[in-house]
């Protein structure tokens with residue numbers, strides 16, 4: 001029986017896979033993302049947000065794959081999402097103050113949500129991966145709307161401080177790209193990664209953990 005590991009704590013990523021017919025086992029990587037980012041910036045001062053998302057996805061996936069001993073596991077998938085605003089990386093705000101600041105910066109503007117992906121075939125160690133990006137047009141929200149959204153607490157724990165499929169939805173005017181990329185796991189890219197590794201989507205989507 002081939003099984004699928006999602007190396008992510010993200011409930012949104014889990015929901016995307018389940019809705020698409022994959023029931024993964026969740027194994028959180030516990031990778032120190034700040035440490036990975038600072039090392040990457042030392043090695044590459046010009047590190048782009050898109051490249052950072054990919055590096056973080058690879059670090060998480062490799063950490064989980066290296067400690068996966070269950071022979072039944074065939075696939076380990078990891079992801080990482082960041083919002084790029086004026087060339088800067090916006091991860092999870094973490095506090096109401098940062099979430100407020102971020103919204104005052106992005107309202108009425110465009111920004112790009114990058115999600116990195118890393119897929120490991122545990123049978124032979126081959127990997128496939130890459131980033132997917134989506135341009136997000138934010139609504140010109142009022143201060144009161146920002147306060148109301150920050151007060152929900154939702155923006156604090158999601159990349160870029162917004163959700164496309166949650167309480168933040170009314171404040172995103174439109175996106176260019178696949179919605180699943182914004183939510184945190186680009187499903188058409190996952191299909192292509194599986195294909196690159198010689199596997200048909202429905203052989204995986206029918207697998208059950």
Ligand SMILES: Nc1nc2c(ncn2[C@@H]2O[C@H](COP(=O)(O)OP(=O)(O)OP(=O)(O)O)[C@@H](O)[C@H]2O)c(=O)[nH]1
Pocket residue numbers: 007008009010011012013028029060079080081082092157158159160162163164165166182183184
């Ligand atoms: N539901 C939802 N979640 C979003 C959206 N945009 C970003 N996120 C979430 O924001 C989080 C981005 O942080 P990450 O570091 O990539 O992932 P994480 O949640 O910390 O989990 P790990 O993969 O274990 O690091 C992920 O959980 C994304 O699913 C969105 O539009 N909708």
